[in-house]
Each structure stands twice: as structure tokens, then as C-alpha cells.
Amino acid sequence: MGKMRIQNNIRKLRFNKDEMTQQALAEAIGVTRQTIHHIEAGKYSPSLELAFKIALIFEVPLDDVFQYVEE
């Protein structure tokens, strides 16, 4: 197995959910907008709890939001 990284579809999921803003998502899960920005950009890997909260907001399974892929 080569080097792995976590990628996400949050930007796409936000767009599909009535163009939800980063701020609205941040408020819904109790973090700052900057944290959402860093998660989306792949600069921060959230805790499992936060990842589940994001999946709950979009009403999709966790692996529709985050994927563990080879670089």
C-alpha cells in the first residue's frame, strides 16, 4: 500500500444541499468556518465524531463524505 490520504466531497455535498455555506455548516456542527475550510482543503483531518456529524448533516453515509485513497 502506497502513501494514503483522506479526501472529501464536502464542497460538492454543500452545493447539493441548497448551496449551503461553510459558515452554515460550521454553525450546524459547532466548529469555526476556518475549520471547515481546512477540512475541505485537506489540510485538517477531523475526528471521527466530527466526521459523523458532517455526514449526519448531509444525510449520507460516512464514506460518501470521506474516502481513504492512495495518493
Add this chain to the structure above:
Amino acid sequence: MTTSFKEKSLWITLVTTAIVFSIYFVFVIDAFWEAYTTTDPNFIKLPALIPSFIAAIILMVVIITTFHIALAIAHRKEAMLGDDERDTLIELKSTRISYFILAAGFWLSGLSMLWLPPLAMANILAFFFFLAEIVGFSSQLYFYRKGV
């Protein structure tokens, strides 16, 4: 990306700490230098270091508090929001970096007791304490920008 409330708060603390303690340590170096070279019997710079240190601390607290009040008024919503998990992680990582500097300073100031007076030792310890603080704030700012 815009600068967050947390980053602005860190910048205030970092710049204030750096300025106030740079001035203080210039005074310290000057006082010790003069103490070893002067022949003036009324030389009072060394005893004045302790009140200067207290004044520096008070000045720093006043400046930081004033700027933070203004910042909180300007960013009322963000100021009410506590730390999230990313903030906590960044703080922990930075504290770890600061700890090594403080630990090095602690041992160095202990060793300096062998050939320097206690007032110099106390100032070496204070120097490393503020250096650790400055490195800690700087690393937090780095992690906020570059990711953690």
C-alpha cells in the same frame, strides 16, 4: 482566506509580548553591562530590574486586554464561540514545542548559577519563558495557516 478571530487574537498577544519584552531585555542587558563596567557608587539599574519586570508584565496585560476587548466587540459572534477540536489540537502541538524551549532555559538558568548572580539567573529563566511563549504563539499561527 481571511484572518480568523483566533489568529487576530494570537497576533495581538505575539506582537505585544515581543515588543514589551524586547524592550525589557534590552534594558536588562544594558543594566548588566553597566554593572560590570561602572565605578559609579550610586548605580541603581540592577535593583530597578525587578520593578521594571513587574511594570512590563502589567503593561503587557493592559495592552493585550484592551486590544482583546476591541477585537471581541468587532467579532462578537466568533468571540462567543469556544475552541473547537482543531483549535485544541493546534494549542497542544504548540505547547509541546514551547515546552522544549522552556525546559532548555530551565536547565541553562540552573547551570548559570555556577558563575552568575541570582538576578542574572532569574532573567535568563524569564528570557527563556518569553522566548517559549513567542515560539508557541508563532507556531500556533503557522499551524492555523498551513494546516495541522
